Amino acid sequence: MTEFTLSFIVGHMNYWLFTLLMMTGLYIVVDKGNLVKKIVGLNMFQTAVFMLYISMGKVTGGTAPIFPTDMNIDPEAVYSNPLPHVLILTAIVVGIATTSLGLALIVRIREEYHTIEEALIQKIELEKATREIREFGETMGGPE
């Protein structure tokens, strides 16, 4: 069992921050009734993952992984790992697409429901469903 010493806590700072940010985002997605806030939470949740990846690419003492133009490469030089950054560039693009699609859906939802509060939307949907059951529902065994 690892001991929770100070150096353990400080040394894993990126993981603590990642966990905090990720759980904050997830909490907002689950708890908030406003659809835009849900998207904000989703964004925080995704950003936490970007942070996890990018902190993972850091090599102690490493510099930016770019070769000089004259290709005079210092054999002693330590480079950070660029792959996580590249992956996250892709993930960021996916994140932008998700966010803009989510917001576009919210715009459409607002046009149809005239609200972006989940509770009100659910109320409207429940009313609609009740109306439909009254109109189309088959009564099973009960009074017609």
Added chain:
Amino acid sequence: MRHHLILRVVTKLLVGMIMLFALYVQFHGDYSPGGGFQAGVIMAVAFILYGLVFSVGQVQQVLPVWLVHKLVALGVLIYAGTGVYSMLTGYAFLDYAALSPHHPSHGQHWGILLVEAGVGITVTAVMVAIHYAFVGRAPLISDEEW
């Protein structure tokens, strides 16, 4: 924004520089930080800024909606087309060596240039298209009611 003279003048000056900077980032992407994603977003900023300060109608005279949609598709096709060209010449999909068979490292330069051009076009167009899609929607409630 009819009355904001300073904003209008500054924007007119800035738009050109933003575009130049976008092209700089675009074409230096193959051997320094930069590339199509970043350049595309910067390029889109120029259009979006112009649209915000002047009007959507005015920016759409320069970059109409139908053109934006075509550009989105065109960029993807340039990217994929590079890959298809290398396939047709007997290399693996997106193997840039195909672009200069006797000098593969030149091929890498050509390849990344073409691919980044495709990415840049698509990213610019997508960003502008997102902007148009949100701004072009008539508001259900007027600004005073917020």
Added chain:
Amino acid sequence: MAEGSVQHTALSLLDHLPVLVVLIPFLAAPLVVLIGRNWLAWPLAFMAALGSFIVSVMLLAKVRGGEVLSYHMGGWAPPLGIEYRIDTANAFVLLIVSAIAVVILPYARASVRVELPDRHVPLFYALFLLAFTGLLGVAATGDAFNLFVFLEISSLSTYVLIALGGYRDKRALTAAFNYLIMGTIGATFFIIGIGFLYMATGTLNMADLAARIAELPDNRTIHAGFAFIVVGIGLKVAIYPLHLWLPNAYTYAPSAISAFIAATATKVAVYVLMRFLFSVFQPDFGFVAETLQYIVMPFALLGMFAASFIAIFQNDFKKMLAYSSIAQIGYMLLGISLMSETGLTAAIVHLFNHAITKATLFMVVGAYVLRSGGSFYRSLEGMGKTMPWTSAAAIVGGLSLIGVPGTAGFISKWVLVQAALEQDMWWIALLVVASSLLAVIYVWRGVEVVFMKQPADDVDRRPAPLMMIIPIWIMAGACVYFGLATDVTLGAARDAAQGLMAGPGPLLLGGH
């Protein structure tokens, strides 16, 4: 890289098959937008789907002998480069997805004309092709991160396609939004898991991952990564307690899209789950076996019963089918959780059989919706008289859903029962039969409404258009054909299961 002339062996068209299957629809999608003509959109989309279908048939024929194809993107060898790796399991999934797309596109042409405004038609087909590309890419790729990207390509376009149902019923919008939230959480969990695996192993190639994970059986980072991946993919699969996005999304999407995603999207996610459970993590690791035994199996059984019960009490034909899909996913997961070759065969063959069954039924409902304007039981009364051909296909699909001998559904349930009996788990075999009885009830409710009631006087009495009846009957015919001629599906599924159980095999550096 060396200067001067470089030796190079040219690749032939056959070497390109693994990438072509994904590339054809991917190229067609922007072309449809660029051309932008309504009348050209459909032919292009159909040609692309047909092209992918032909390529995937060729791929399956090539890998049936146990050969594994490896395609190196951009000529970069794995594990550094992205690898497309085709074995029997992949090829089988590719075939399912592309075959469903080829059959559904003609159907979509007839239904889209009615359900969507004209100006959206080219974009609809472009999105359809993108969703199709994403699903094919997920199946074809051998790179964990590439898999995430394709998963998101297909998911994002699916969200939009579902939202297009908003022209018929505004609840499609909230359904799409909920799917977007849940799907994104699932996908993000998946990349967190991949991130943990990358931390522990330093690689993203699935075959390479498997080899390195085998050396680190007790690594906590890998355990955490495994948990994230299973939950993330579980959301996309709609494992029973994670299914909440599914019923509304399937119910309110445009008819053709309901049929397409019900038949393919969750199936591809099940494939990803199998790939990770059996190829990347081997089941002889303690934690994989425990997950399967104590988590996946109970939820699979729970899903089979709970979702079937809910399906019985629905008033809406489409929603009933959606809940039945969740129950059917339970069967696939049950097969996976048995951890035997027979169990896995049952899961894979059920992938195929359930795909054709559900495609038939959702297309039938789409045809009903076209004429009656809604999918409530009350509005479908007497459809058996006004649309005899369509309704006959509904009977075939329904029988296959129950698992009556002579239909495709029977084969997969038979193999599943066999797999359970192999391990002396007779109670599981009994539960499978019991939940099939629930299917009898919900299918019967549909049949009763369609055939036993009189049509209302004001109902549109025209039969479905021929463009819809032909695809419906191709699928219904497949339900019967693959219920009688089992060699093709069962043989391929058994090969695929063997391939998955054998692990990933070595890295193929010398491939193309």
